[in-house]
Amino acid sequence: MAEITAALVKELREKTGAGMMDCKKALNETSGDLEGAIDWLRKKGLAAAAKKAGRVAAEGLVGVVTEGKKGAVLEVNSETDFVARNDKFQDFVANATKVVLTAGADIEQVKAAPYGNGKSVQDELTALIATIGENMNLRRGQVLEVGQGVIASYIHNAVAPGLGKIGVLVALESSGDEAKLQEIGKQIAMHIAAAQPQFLDTSSVDQDALNRERDVLTEQAKASGKPEEVIAKMVEGRLRKYYEEVVLLEQVFVIDGETRIKKVIENAAKEVGAPVAITGFARVVLGEGIEKEESDFAAEVAAQAGR
Structure with missing residues (x-):
């Protein structure tokens, strides 16, 4: 042996x-x-x-959970949207998201972590794949935490509490009224879901992304034939517009259509009775960036009929 x-x-x-x-x-x-x-x-x-395992899994669910001063979001993919309505799959996503709270955002650590029934998360997922009959995988997770304040959350296109197609977390640091902070945080989380910010503030904008944008805007401005000093001003003006599109604090609040998020936060301080700061956010969209297979349904039916 x-x-x-x-x-x-x-x-x-x-x-x-x-x-x-x-x-x-x-x-x-x-x-x-x-x-x-x-x-x-x-x-x-x-x-x-x-x-x-080789089949494309771009559907599924995003799970969001908050507990105390901490929140987690997890994307779990499946091959079809039908699986997202399966109770067993929903239970798995909800429980696995809770595991992220303690195991952290690293997916390999999440897979190896105890699921709560004597199995690891990966073992439970493997059993679920065998039961349901579709490829599934844990794709990505994020964790946010505050020292004081709240972690607010929002789920878009929810199919069950804490489960949907877009999951958002936002961290608000403040010693103010937590109930009011949650209300404000929920609104900002909804804004993040809709406005798709890429960065928290101007200082956190990726330098490579900024340089690429500056190069494109400079070439566009040169086409105007204006003097160099005018071109420089045109580029700076357009960069401000770029910030307004991709930086959360520079964006216009989608709920009122006129106030910038940084001003919303300033106003919130008066409402909650203490200064408020957004220290981080997470926005996870189901299937974002996954190249989906294009299928011809009629051809599939014909192929099945010909077997």
């Missing part, structure tokens, strides 16, 4: 996508024979996840 080493268990897990304990059991049942263990897992339906 071959020795059941950690490396052998790891290899079997990578080949099949099955849980660690199931891999150990399979190797024990087959006296350490790797190919036999793969067949054993397939017969038990535990290797189903491996067959689905």
Whole structure:
């Protein structure tokens, strides 16, 4: 009988996508024979996840949870929107998001963290893939925390409490009234969902992004044929417009259409009885940046009929 080493268990897990304990059991049942263990897992339906791992998963849900001075957001992808309405999938996303609160935003750490039923998060996900029959994966998470104040949240296109298509967290540091802070935070979180800011303030704008924007605006201004000093002023004016588009504190509040977010925060201080500062935000959009496969439904039906 071959020795059941950690490396052998790891290899079997990578080949099949099955849980660690199931891999150990399979190797024990087959006296350490790797190919036999793969067949054993397939017969038990535990290797189903491996067959689905290559399929594009761009649907699913974003989960958001807040607890005390901390909040977490997690994106879990599936292949179809239908799965997002599955109670078991919803329960998994909600519970996995809570794990992010303690395990942190690193997805590998989240996968390895205890799910709460004797399994790891990854093992629970693998079992869910086998049950539902679609590829699924934990894509990204974020955590925000304040020393004092609140973490406010918002879910857009919610299918259940804390679950939807866009998840937003915003951190408000303040010693003021927490109930009022939550109200203001919720409004700002809704603004973030709609206005899509990329940076908190002008000092946090990525320098490479700023340089690229400056180069584009300079070339555009040169086309006007105006003198260099005029071109410089035109570029600076257009850069201010760029800030208003991508910087949260420079954006116009979508709820009233006229007040800048930095002014909204200044006004909030009077309402809550203490200075308020936005120290961070997170905005996670389901499937953002994933290249989806284009499918011809009619061709699919025809192909199925021809089988």
